[in-house]
Amino acid sequence: MKNIGIYRRVFPLKSEAFIKEQTRNLLRYQPTFITNTLVNEIPFQNISLSQNDFLGIKQSLFLLTRSPQLFQKSSLNKIDLIHAHFGPDGVYAMAVAEQLKIPFLVTFHGYDITISRKALWRKGKFLYYQLIFHEEELKRKAAAFIAVSQFIQGKLLEKKYPEEKVIQHYIGVDTTKFFPGKRAEERYILCVGRHTEKKGIDTLLRAFAQVADKHPDVSLIQVGMGTLTSELHALTKTLGLEDRVRFLGAQSHETVLDLMRGAEIFALASQTAKNGDCEGLPIVINEASACSIPVVSTKHSGIPEAILDGETGFLVSERDHLALAEKLDIILSDPALGEKMGRQGREFVCKKFDLCKQTLKLEAIYDSLAG
Known part of the structure; x- marks a missing residue:
């Protein structure tokens, strides 16, 4: 069995449970997490600069210098290959x-x-800054770049990443963990996403305001937090939805799973931010489909690769709250249609995004690089 080093500068984060899930399903590679800051204990071997780091000096030095000398080389010697998540982390893993x-x-x-x-x-x-300064070096020295969607693959090629090194590979969903459950007695639409511009939660709130009166027994539950939290709370009040929208803040993976199983619709109105920020392919969409929940989302980034429009859910244009409201209304008004879409969504995810299948493909990529 070979040893894979998983590099993530700060780990684990609630919004990145997919990294743990992917790592947990490796069969032929022994994982060791390499981190600058270990937030809390994880069920994997790990090497972290934050352990016994007085005043965070080593962590700050590594952020500034990328010096691998800050790690004890003996603790890293058994690693055969390093897999970094996110471009900036790749520059640190490179060192x-x-x-x-x-x-x-x-x-x-x-x-x-x-x-x-x-x-x-x-x-x-x-x-x-480190990514900007060292991006050309990263293009030359990395053995491969994984794009989480065809959309991201296209973006990498636009930025002149070497075509022969770019591999499109979907992150999988544990379909034995995310599976259909009993719908909750309460009727609700679920949205899971950080409070940032690209998640389009403002668009979703405006869409929900259009259908709230027609469906008085339906609420909107939103999981997440971020820089726009206060603005989204204010918008909810302006729309007169204080009694119909529940903001739950950040929640555990297990809590999100329970909420998904009980939801009538999963909705995420992702959009391109003013600075160009886009989704890759939100794993939470595939998790909802795996739970047989119909998805209403947007024609944004890799989302059309995960949702069959009209079959497993609906897709609308970015920032179009009226079109989004129309699709929400269709499913809320026809529960049988929502159940059919949900079943078809699970079938699609099991076929294309199953975690075990996708992790085997990931290990094949490792094999091609680790000799």
């Missing part, structure tokens, strides 16, 4: 891989290739 003289690959998930580099610069984070 570690060079010291070990092993190959590395990087998965691009969305913002890391869609946001313009000028917009990244204006964010003022040293992490993004």
Whole structure:
């Protein structure tokens, strides 16, 4: 069995449960997480600079210098290959891989290739400066780049990433964990997404306001938080929806699963942000489909690769709250149609996005790089 190093600068984050799920399903590679900051304990071998790091000095130094000398080389010697998640992390993994003289690959998930580099610069984070300064070097030295959707694959090629190194690979969904359950007595639409511009939660709120009176027994439950939280709460009040919308904040993967099984519709109105930020392919959409929940979303980024419009859900144009409201109304008015779409959605996810199948394909990619 070979050893794979999974590099993520800060880990684990609630919004990135898919990384743990993917890692947990590896069969032929022993994973070791390499992190700058370990937020809490994880059920995997790990090497973290944050352990016994007085005042966070080592973590800050690595952020600034990318020096692999800050890690004990002996603890990394057994690793055969490094897999970094997100473009900026790839630049840090590159330094570690060079010291070990092993190959590395990087998965691009969305913002890391869609946001313009000028917009990244204006964010003022040293992490993004490192990507901008070292991106050309990254293109030369990485063994491969994984794109989580065909859309992201196209974006990588637009940015002149080497075509022969770019591999499109979908992150899988555990269809034995995400499966249909009993619908809740309460009727509700579920939305799971961080409070950022690209999630389009403002569009969803305006759409729900259009159908709320027609369906007085239906509520909207939103899971997530972020920089736009106060604005979204204010918009909810302006629309007169305070009693119909419940913001639950960030929740565990298990809580989200329970909410999905009870939902009547899963809705996510993703859109392109002003700085170009786009989704890759929101894994939460596939999780909802795996639970046999019809999805109403947008023709944005990789989402049309996961939703069969008119069969497993509906897709509308970005920022079109009236079209979104129309599709919500169709399903709310015809529960049998929603159930049919949900069944077809699960069949589609089991065929195309099953975690075990996709992880086997990921290990085949590892095999091609690890010699």
